[in-house]
Amino acid sequence: MSRAALLVLADGRFPAGGHAHSGGAEAAVKAGRITSAAGLEDFCRGRLHTAGLVAGALAAAAVLGVPPGDLDAAADARTPSPALRGAARRLGRQLVRAARASWPSAELDALARDFPKGAHHPVVLGVTARAAGLAPVDAAYCALYESVSGPATATVRLLSLDPFEATGVLARLAPELDRAADTAVEAARWALDEGAGALPAASGPLLELGAEWHAGWPVRLFAS
Amino acid sequence: MTAAGVRAHARIVARADGRGGTALPVLDGAGPLAPRRTRASGDGARVMLVGAMSGPLGGDRFRVEARVEEGARLSVGSAAATLALPGQAKGEARYAVRLDVARGAELHWLPEQLISAAGSDLSVTTRAEVAAGARLVLREEQVLGRVGEEPGRLTSRLTVRVAGRTVLDQELRCGPGAPGGWDGPAVLAGHRSVGQLVVVRPEFAERPAEARTLGECAALMPLAGPAVLVSAVAPDALALRRVLDEALALLG
Amino acid sequence: MHLDHPHHGPAAVSADAHRPDGSRRALRIGLGGPVGSGKTATVAALCRALRDELSLAVVTNDIYTREDAEFLLREAVLPPERIAAVETGACPHTAIRDDISANLEAVEDLEDTVGPLDLILVESGGDNLTATFSKGLVDAQVFVIDVAGGDDIPRKGGPGVTTADLLVVNKTDLAPYVGSDLARMAADAKAQRAGLPVVLQSLRGGTGVADVAAWVRERLAAWTA
Secondary structure (H helix, E strand, O other): OOOHHHHHHHOOOOOOOHHHOOOOHHHHHHOOOOOOHHHHHHHHHHHHHHHHHHHHHHHHHHHHOOOHHHHHHHHHHOOOOHHHHHHHHHHHHHHHHHHHHHOOOHHHHHHHHHOOOOOOHHHHHHHHHHHOOOOHHHHHHHHHHHHHHHHHHHHHHHHOOOHHHHHHHHHHHHHHHHHHHHHHHHHHHHHHHHOHHHOOOEOOHHHHHHHHHHHOOOOOOOOO | OOOOOOEEEEEEEEEEOOOOOEEEEEEEOOOOOEEEEEOOOOOOEEEEEEOOOOEOEOOOEEEEEEEEOOOOEEEEEEOOOEEEEOOOOOOOEEEEEEEEEOOOOEEEEEOOOEEEOOOOEEEEEEEEEEOOOOEEEEEEEEEEOOOOOOOOEEEEEEEEEEOOEEEEEEEEEEOOOOOOOOOOOOOOOOOOEEEEEEEEOHHHHOOOOOOEEOOOOEEEEEOOOOEEEEEEEEOOHHHHHHHHHHHHHHHO | OOOOOOOOOOOOOOOOOEOOOOOEOOEEEEEEOEOOOOHHHHHHHHHHHHOOOOOEEEEEOOOOOOHHHHHHHHOOOOOHHHEEEOOOOOOHHHHHHHOOHHHHHHHHHHHHHHOOOOEEEEEOOOEOOOOOOOOOOOOEEEEEEEHHHOOOHHHHOOHHHHHOOEEEEEOHHHHHHHOOOHHHHHHHHHHHOOOOOEEEOOOOOOOOOHHHHHHHHHHHHHHHO
């Protein structure tokens, strides 16, 4: 395996469409729930332990070889918002494209073929990490980091927040992200034996509600 | 500390009586979980869960099972809110709800709120198995703390399967000791009431419900299957109930 | 080792000239340029000029999701199913150059849903003079500037002005009112562009979008040859 492949995959410039998604930050900013770096930190911490943990476990389980179809169904059940399911599938389809160009593999080809409208992004992320020769924990880190880096970057643009403050938020979350990655991998190992139903189902009601609210806006900067 | 906590188990079985009505061949339970048959409306049976003691307390293990057999109709409510309190026994209290709805059957599971009092530690798991062609209305409401107090620790997982496929699996963790950010802008943002209303109807397979928002803090969301979830957060239990009722009325 | 199956599922290589079923995909032309230079008006005029002879569709990349798409819908230049809008996360140049995946999804979806298509116009959100389209997204690009934005823009150059396959200097009818020297703009553009074509146009009179439409037809002829 190549550890450096993790840097390629986790790079914010990896061309898989993430830049157009705020991870719920645009809705939270408009609702007045994020107005500062402190609010951003609170938002990111909540997202890390809910949607982030679920994404991390899904991605790690895909690396371990839990069937992508099972994981995709588990992701559907853990994503009640149709707007978020749509966004996750669009991002999954965009990632499959970049992944197949970067790490050609029969499993990625099969994923693209079996999910023409896109599989959930964390599932694709896991299959990609597997194709790149990465470990389950690498995929979990990638998913968890994206769950907080997306909102941080978006908030810099939405609030003209000082980018140094936003980066400070991400750095402060690092120790929690380490623990969440371990939890995600442990859960993924359970799922290997017990099935995808054993994966965490942590939810943030306002992430789902905000996504539905956001999807109804006629004018917005971010896709989700 | 040796107190072991209370074990309580209630069982309800609803069966079509062959004359267009619903019989209750099993209606077991006592103490904190006593099911009572009440006057029915229409051809369904109606049961009220009457708690003879407060609870659950730390270390308690409660379990409620309801099975609605083919063609039967059952509606279950509770006489009062369930209050989770700190107990003498160590460890968390557990409350398991298992619902099973057979083909052609209908269950309305509409208990009153669960109130997570300061210092309590409760884990609730609700699992509904709904057969193809069955109908379910399930409401859960969590109130974080009595008026003016901090909430206890609450973990609540809700899993709904329809025709063997999981259409909803959601866990909310909040209160002291819950993972960070639970009261922040991604999860509850200071709201002290949170609710879920799940409606499963076979006709949603053909004509899925339309997604819609009810203000910025509530939404009706079609799930990946013949079901919808209404999810809401609200400042208090009354406002929460109002928005869940409004959403249910929208579904017709 | 898996490279011998290039056409399974969606095309993995963005610049691939073929669709998964082996047929030739539509020609993709990008239109970029600063805010207010007349990109959307040019797209609308092109649609009116070409829609009877070609099967075409448009992807917009507005800074705010649907403004440009709504304009095209209001103007009724194409049926709504032939207009797709892509969100750009406040970074329109990223969506056309650095991470083109959302735009590729949009053009492929259009080919799937309303195809077969001859031509897809991809309109960038209004941006700066350095914003250009990736070759992975479009086959040719048009850069639209206007006389009111300052007649020194061609002289200043920048990737859009110097490298676009076609430079359009728009709103020539306004030149007398804003004090722009058209001859100087044309001469500067010629000097900057090493022989690449320049069109001076006004959509409010004269031949309108005819020169740009003719250039598009030439491109299409070369694409299908």
